[in-house]
Amino acid sequence: MDYRDEVYFNSTPENECPFSADELAGRLTRLRRKMAAAKIDMLYIMSPENMYYLSGYQAEWYQAQSPQQWPAGSAIAVHVDHDHYILFDSEREAVLGRIFTRSTDTRRFPREALRGSAEFVAGELQREGWLKGTVAMEFGSYRPNRLISHRLEDAFVAQGARVVDGTQIMRELRWIKTPEEVGYLKEAARIANIGMAAARAAIGPGVAELDVYGEMVRAMACAGGENPGITMPVLSGTKTNALHGLATRRKMQHGEMVLVDLSGVFKRYHINFARTFSIGEPEAEVRDLTDRAARFMELVRGILRPNLPVREFNQLALDYFRQEGLWERRGWIGGYEMGIAFPPDWVGNFVFDPLADENSDAVFAPGTAVNYENQFFMPRHQGQYFTIESFLFEEDQAHMLSEQPFELIVVE
Template sequence: MDYRDEVYFNSQPENEAPFTAEEFADRLTRLRRRMADAKIDMLYLMAPESMYYLSGYQNEWYQAQSPKQWPAASAIAVHVDHDHYILFDSEREAVLGRIFTRSVDTRYFPRNALRGSADFVAQELKREGWLNGTVGMEFWSYRPNRVISHQLEDAFVSAGARVVDGTHLLREQRWVKSPAEIACLKEAARIANIGMAAARETIGAGVSELDVYGEMVRAMARAGGENPGITMPVLSGTKTNALHGMSTRRKMQHGELVLVDLAGVFKRYHINMARTFSIGEPSAEVRELTSRIAHSMDLIRSILRPNLPVRDFNSTVMDYFQKEGLWERRGWVGGYEMGIAFPPDWVGNFVYDPLSDINADRVFEPGTAVNYENQFFMPAHQGQYFTIDSFLFEESAAHMLSEQPFELIVIE
C-alpha cells in the first residue's frame, strides 16, 4: 500500500454528518416504502440533493462539466428489500465520505477502470442481486450527463433489469420536512435576515453591486451560512429588469432602484428572500405603485395557515392584483419549494402559479416550505419592484420568515 492509499483508507477525520443515524434511517425506510408502492426494486441516485438527503454526502465538485476522462462518479444505490444503501465513489473521495456520511457500504471504482465505470457499477449490483427487477434512475436530473446516463442504463438492462424514470420518488418525499429539517429551515431564515440587513447597510450611491454582494456573503458566512445554490444577484438601475442578471462592478447611482435576491443556507437547506431599495426618495408614482404591491403581503399574512389550499392562495393573490389594476404590470407572481439545494440551482420541485393548474389542487401541508415572489415593472422602464418572502407551514401555524419591511426601502 502506497502512502496515498494509507491516507485515503486509514485517515479518520471527525465525522460531520449533518443529521443523526436515526434521521437518515427513517428517510431510507420511507423511501423504500415509496419504492414498493411504485414497484421499483432499486433506485440509482446521482443528483447531489438526493445523495445528501439519504446520506449527508456533499462535495464541492460534482463533475457537471468535466473532461471525458473524469465523468460523474459518486452515486447511491437503494434496494427495496435492504436497510442500507451502497455508496459508489472514487477512492479520492474516501476521506470525504467518512467526514460527511454514515455509509456502512462504500464501493470504490478500481484504478484500472474509468472513473464512474458503468460496467463496475453493474457488476457490483448484479453480484448483490440488485438488478433482477425494475431499476429507477433520475432522468430529470442534470447529473449524470446524457452519455453516462445511457451507459448506466445500458449496463443495467444488459444485466437483466428494466429501467424506468424514478425521479419523482425522492423529490416528492422531500416536500414534507421532518422536525430536524424544519429546524434547519428556521436557522437558514435567521441567516438570510442577517444577509439582507448587511445589504441594506451597504447600498448607496457610488457603491458597486459586487461591494454589496461581498458584504452580505461575509455577514452570512460569519453567521454560519453556507454557499447557496445560485449566485445571489445584486442588481441596480434598469438592470433590475433582468432579474437573473449577475452582479458586476457597476456603481449604483442616486435615484436608482436596487434589487437584492439572496438565500440563507444551513446544512444545505435554503430560505430565499428578496427586497427592492431606492437610493433616495423615488417618484410619487413609484412610491404609490410599490406601496399597493407591498400591501398584498398583509393580505397574504391574513390567510396563511397550515393546509391552506394552493388554489385558494393563487386566487386570492390574483384577485387582489386584478382589482388594484396591477396585474398587467407583473413579471411573475408565484413561488416554489424551499429545501435542500446545491449549485447550480435552489429552486425546489414544487411550483405554484396563479396562471397554472400545476399543484393547484394540493395544500401547503405541515412540514412544507415555499418562497413567494412579487415581480412588477415600474414606469418608464426604470426597473422592477421585486420582493420575496418564504413561508414555513407547521402543525399549528404558518410563518413568514423575513424581518425586513415589504415596502420599497429608501436609502437616504
C-alpha cells in the first residue's frame, strides 16, 4: 500500500453528516415505499440535492462541465427490497465520504477509471442482483450530462434492466419537510435576515454593487451561513429591470432603486428574501405604486395558515392586483418550493402562479416551505419594485420569515 492509499483508506476525520441516523433511515424507508408504488426496482441517483437528501453527501465539485476524461461519477443506488444504499465514488473522495455520509456500503471506482466507470457500476449492481426489473434514472437532472447518462443507461440495459425516468420520485418526496428539516429552514431564515440587514446598512451613494454583495455574504458567513445555490443579485438603477443580473463594480447613485435578492443557507436548506431600496425619497408616483403593492402582504398575513389552498392564495393575488390597477404592471407573481439546493440553482420543484392551473388544487401542507415574489415595473422605466417573502407551514401555524418591511425602504 503506497502513501496515497494510506491517506485515502486510513484517514478517519470527524463525521459531519448533517442529518441524524434516524432521519436518514426514515427518508430511505419513505423513498422505498414510493418506489414500490411506482413499480421501480432500483433508483440510480446522481443529482447533488438528492444524494445529499439521502446520505448527507456534499462536495465543492460535481464535474458538471469538466473534461470528458473526468466524468461525473459519484452516485447512490437504492433498491426497493434493501434497507441500505450503495454509494459509488472515486477513491479520491474516500475521505470526503467519511466526513459527510453514514454510508455502510461504498464502492470505489478502479484507479484506472479515475472518476467513473459505467461498466464498473453495472457490474457491481448486477452481482448484487439489483439490475433485474425496472431501473429509474434522473433524466431531468443536469448531472450527469447526456454522454454519461447514455453510457450508464446502455450498461444497465446490457445487463437486462428496463430503464425509465425517475426524476420526480425524490423531488416529490422532498416536498414535505420533517421536524429536523423545519429546524434547518428556521435557521436559514435567521441567517437570511442578518444578510438583508447587512445589505441595507451598506447601500448608499457611491457604493459599488459588489461592496454590498460582499458585506451581506460576510455577515451571513459569520452567522454560520453557507454558499447559496445562486449568485445573489445586488442591482441598482434601471439595472433592476434585469432581475437575474449580477452585481458588478457599478456605483449606486442618489435617487436610484437598489434590489437585493438573497438566500440564507443552513445545512444546504435555503430561505429566500428580496427587498427594494431607494437611495433618497422616491417620487410620489413611485411611492404610491410600491405602497399599494406592499399592502398585499398584509392580506396574505390574514389568510396564512396550515393547509392553505394554493387556489385561495392565487385568487387573492389576482383579485387584489387587478382591483388596484397593478396587474398590467406585473413582471411575475408567484412562488416556488424552498429547501435543499446546490449551485447552480435554489428554485425548488413545486411552483405556484395565479395564471397556472398546475398545482392550483394543492395545499400548503404542514412541513412545506415556499417563497413568494411580487414584481412590478415602476413609472418611467425606473426599474422594478421587487419583494420576496418566504413562508413556512407547520402543524399549528404558518410563518412569514423576514424581518424587513415590505414597503420600499428608503436609505440616505
